[in-house]
Amino acid sequence: MKARVFLILCALSCIFTLNAVDHSAKLDALKAVEAKGIENPDLFNDIGLANYHLNRPAQANLYFLKALNLNSAHREAAHNLDFVCRLSRDRELYPQRQFLETVFYGIYDFFNLNRAAIAALIMLLLSALCLHWLMHCDPDKERGLPTLLLIISLLFLLFFSGLTATKAYRMSHNNKAVVKSDNTALYSRPERTARSSIVVNEALVVLIGEHQADWSRIILPDGSSHWVPSSALLAVR
Known part of the structure; x- marks a missing residue:
């Protein structure tokens, strides 16, 4: 019995390893196309999916946002972005839109x-x-x-x-960005000595309000404003 369980675990491990290698190879091929200067929403969406399967949600959201920046009506990118955000540990920061808001943004994105x-x-x-x-x-x-x-x-x-x-x-002039890593501290002022006001996690989508030296003032999905080192963000533009 133990031998069977061990064989099953080994088989699953091999499958997951091959799957990761496949997505890694696919990502390399897609990035090579991007390196040629090609900007296409389908390309960016595929890069985002490859990053998501490689457990890189920040990079995934970044490329979903890039796809939507080129084509706000790209349904797959919008669905994928929403899916990753719903799985985020900071999902409670995203406000629930009312019916009229949903209709308005749906028309705007269309x-x-x-x-x-x-x-x-x-x-x-x-x-x-x-x-x-x-x-x-x-x-x-x-x-x-x-x-x-x-x-x-x-x-x-x-x-x-x-x-x-x-x-x-x-x-x-897209001012959206993605938080690069987990447990990123946000500050009340653009100083390391300032009191840390909140901690956010990887892949959170924010808006960049302004820059000051190596700091950026960001607006969270709930509307609150904080400061963070610019190096902690992945900007769409």
């Missing part, structure tokens, strides 16, 4: 940069058509409908143009 730009172009075309219709409308006929459609088209054009500009800015 319109990635490309979709927002295409929607803005469509609204521009519709606005031009409505303006043409209004200008060449028979003066003896009611102009209420073309005027209403023109106003609606212009409002949507303004909305999608602003959304496109916002997406483009946030893509190039």
Whole structure:
């Protein structure tokens, strides 16, 4: 009986070892592609998955965030990021969104940069058509409908143009970061002698508010603000 148990444990150990080697080789291949300067959300998502299987949650979350930075509508990256965050020891720091918040962020994420730009172009075309219709409308006929459609088209054009500009800015100025390791102390001031206010763990997603020398002021998911050495963070940009 003991011999059978030993053989089973040896077999499982071999399987896990081979699996780790496989993911390590896959990660090396994906990183080689990234090293060529290729930025692709699917590539970043795959790198994140390989890191997760190698028990590197901080690196995994970093690449899931990079994928979402390029394409906020990337469902797999969003699902994987949410999955890792739910398993985090700091999961209680992430707020539970209300229904309307969930709907709003769902719509915001659905319109990635490309979709927002295409929607803005469509609204521009519709606005031009409505303006043409209004200008060449028979003066003896009611102009209420073309005027209403023109106003609606212009409002949507303004909305999608602003959304496109916002997406483009946030893509190039992403201030999200990931805590690099467990038991990372946060401070009330950018000084080692300052009182440690809280301890957080690996893979926690935070926002970088500002930099001061080798320190960064971060905002936790619960909205609280703290200071941490910049070397303790993995920044998306």
